[in-house]
Amino acid sequence: xxxxxxxxxxxxxxGLIILIICIGIVGFILIENYNFFDAFYMTIITVATVGFxxxxxxxxxxxxxxxxxxxxxxxxxxxxxSSISKYVIDGELNQYxxxxxxxxxxxxxxNHVIICGFGRNGKQAAxxxxxxxxxxxxxxxxKDVVSVINHKYSDLILEGDSTQDExxxxxxxxxxxxxxxxxxxxxxxxxxxxxxxxxxxxLTIISRASEDNSDKKLKLAGADNVIMPDKIGGAHMASLVMxxxxxxxxxxxxxxxGDNIRLxxxxxxxxxxxxxxxxxxxxxxxxxxxxxxxxxxxxxxDYVINPSADTKIIPDAKLFVLGxxxxxxxxxxxxx
Numbered sequence: 437x438x439x440x441x442x443x444x445x446x447x448x449x450x451g452l453i454i455l456i457i458c459i460g461i462v463g464f465i466l467i468e469n470y471n472f473f474d475a476f477y478m479t480i481i482t483v484a485t486v487g488f489x490x491x492x493x494x495x496x497x498x499x500x501x502x503x504x505x506x507x508x509x510x511x512x513x514x515x516x517x518s519s520i521s522k523y524v525i526d527g528e529l530n531q532y533x534x535x536x537x538x539x540x541x542x543x544x545x546x547n548h549v550i551i552c553g554f555g556r557n558g559k560q561a562a563x564x565x566x567x568x569x570x571x572x573x574x575x576x577x578x579k580d581v582v583s584v585i586n587h588k589y590s591d592l593i594l595e596g597d598s599t600q601d602e603x604x605x606x607x608x609x610x611x612x613x614x615x616x617x618x619x620x621x622x623x624x625x626x627x628x629x630x631x632x633x634x635x636x637x638x639l640t641i642i643s644r645a646s647e648d649n650s651d652k653k654l655k656l657a658g659a660d661n662v663i664m665p666d667k668i669g670g671a672h673m674a675s676l677v678m679x680x681x682x683x684x685x686x687x688x689x690x691x692x693x694g695d696n697i698r699l700x701x702x703x704x705x706x707x708x709x710x711x712x713x714x715x716x717x718x719x720x721x722x723x724x725x726x727x728x729x730x731x732x733x734x735x736x737x738d739y740v741i742n743p744s745a746d747t748k749i750i751p752d753a754k755l756f757v758l759g760x761x762x763x764x765x766x767x768x769x770x771x772x
Contacts, residue, residue: 449516456483456509463505468498478502483509539606541592545571547613552598552628554581557618557644557665573607599627604635614640622650626657633658689758698764699730702755702771711771716755717745725767727759 460479464470470478474491481488482505494502548571551558558574565572575598576582582595596603598617609615609632617628625643632641643659645651651662675683689699704712711719721729732743735752749755757767 449519452512453516456505456512460505460509463501464498467501468492468494479505482506483513485510538592538594542573542594542606542608545573545592545608546611548572548608548611550575550604550607550609550612550615552615552617552625553619554585555618555620557663558616561616561618573612575603575607599624599631601631601635604628604631609635609639612636612639614642616642618644620644620646622647622654626650626654629654629657629659696760698759698761700757700759700764701733702757702767704749704751704753707749707771712749714749715745716743716747716749719749719771721755721757721767721771724770725759725763727757727763727767729755730758731756 457476457479460482461472461475464475464478465472468475468478470491478491482502485506549565551561551565551572551574554562554574554576558576562572562574571592573592573594574585575594575596576585577595577597579595582593585593594603594607596606598604598607598619615628615632617625617632619625619628622645625645629641629643632639641659642661642663643654645654645662645664646666648664651664654662672683689697716729716732721727730742732740732747733754733756734740735750740747757764759767
């Protein structure tokens with residue numbers, strides 16, 4: 437609101453300066469019969485009080501008009517210069533161009549991820565997305581948090597309330613592939629999920645939940661997955677006690693342990709047409725890239741661990757492939 441007020445003051449100040457100049461030009465043309473350029477020159481040296489020589493001696497009416505113009509413009513000009521200087525010094529002009537740059541950059545994005553809230557969970561989500569070179573836009577309401585955010589795509593930060601449709605639209609929700617909402621209040625997350633699902637029915641929505649009964653409500657509202665950090669954290673710690681090496685290995689291959697290990701999913705739709713409806717044996721993924729198929733998801737949503745070589749890649753199916761970054765890149769170049 438304060439930024440809008442300063443912006444309005446800037447336009448008012450510029451408008452007052454233009455108005456004074458127009459009055460001066462018209463006055464000198466009508467009273468002294470000056471041409472436009474001479475009238476403009478006289479107006480500028482009068483308003484600016486620089487004291488240069490007049491175009492020609494003024495008549496009595498012309499001197500009276502000049503006195504009126506000086507008295508009128510002195511306070512107005514001082515106010516306008518003060519407002520413009522304050523706008524520049526306070527950084528409002530820089531902020532305006534920064535916001536314009538952010539909007540222009542977001543307008544060019546497609547298939548990006550929107551993160552609502554930049555607390556502990558939001559930061560972790562951004563960290564993982566950054567490691568996988570996935571473009572994302574952060575929406576954060578707290579100005580102090582926005583000012584210290586620094587990530588690879590630090591120009592894509594929106595200061596605003598993510599429960600508002602106009603903010604989600606500004607973040608490019610119509611072109612986004614996923615939204616992650618990590619706000620601490622479940623009611624806010626519920627509102628965001630409802631709005632996001634309405635604006636983009638194809639969007640993948642991941643929501644945080646704190647209360648035990650909130651996960652069902654969030655899924656009814658349209659969330660694809662609901663994460664309860666406290667439960668997951670406790671379960672993870674217990675698993676580390678029971679089978680520490682297994683859990684550390686899972687963390688390692690799912691992106692927590694290093695940049696070189698990748699666990700990727702390849703959908704039927706993403707495969708080149710020549711590889712669709714083929715068997716895993718016919719794909720020759722191991723021989724072609726060095727990566728390994730460790731899982732398969734059928735069109736009905738069933739999961740198969742270590743699928744057989746005769747498993748056929750049918751519509752809506754997915755392959756889960758494990759390999760190094762180089763192997764996954766080579767695989768995508770071959771099949772996708």
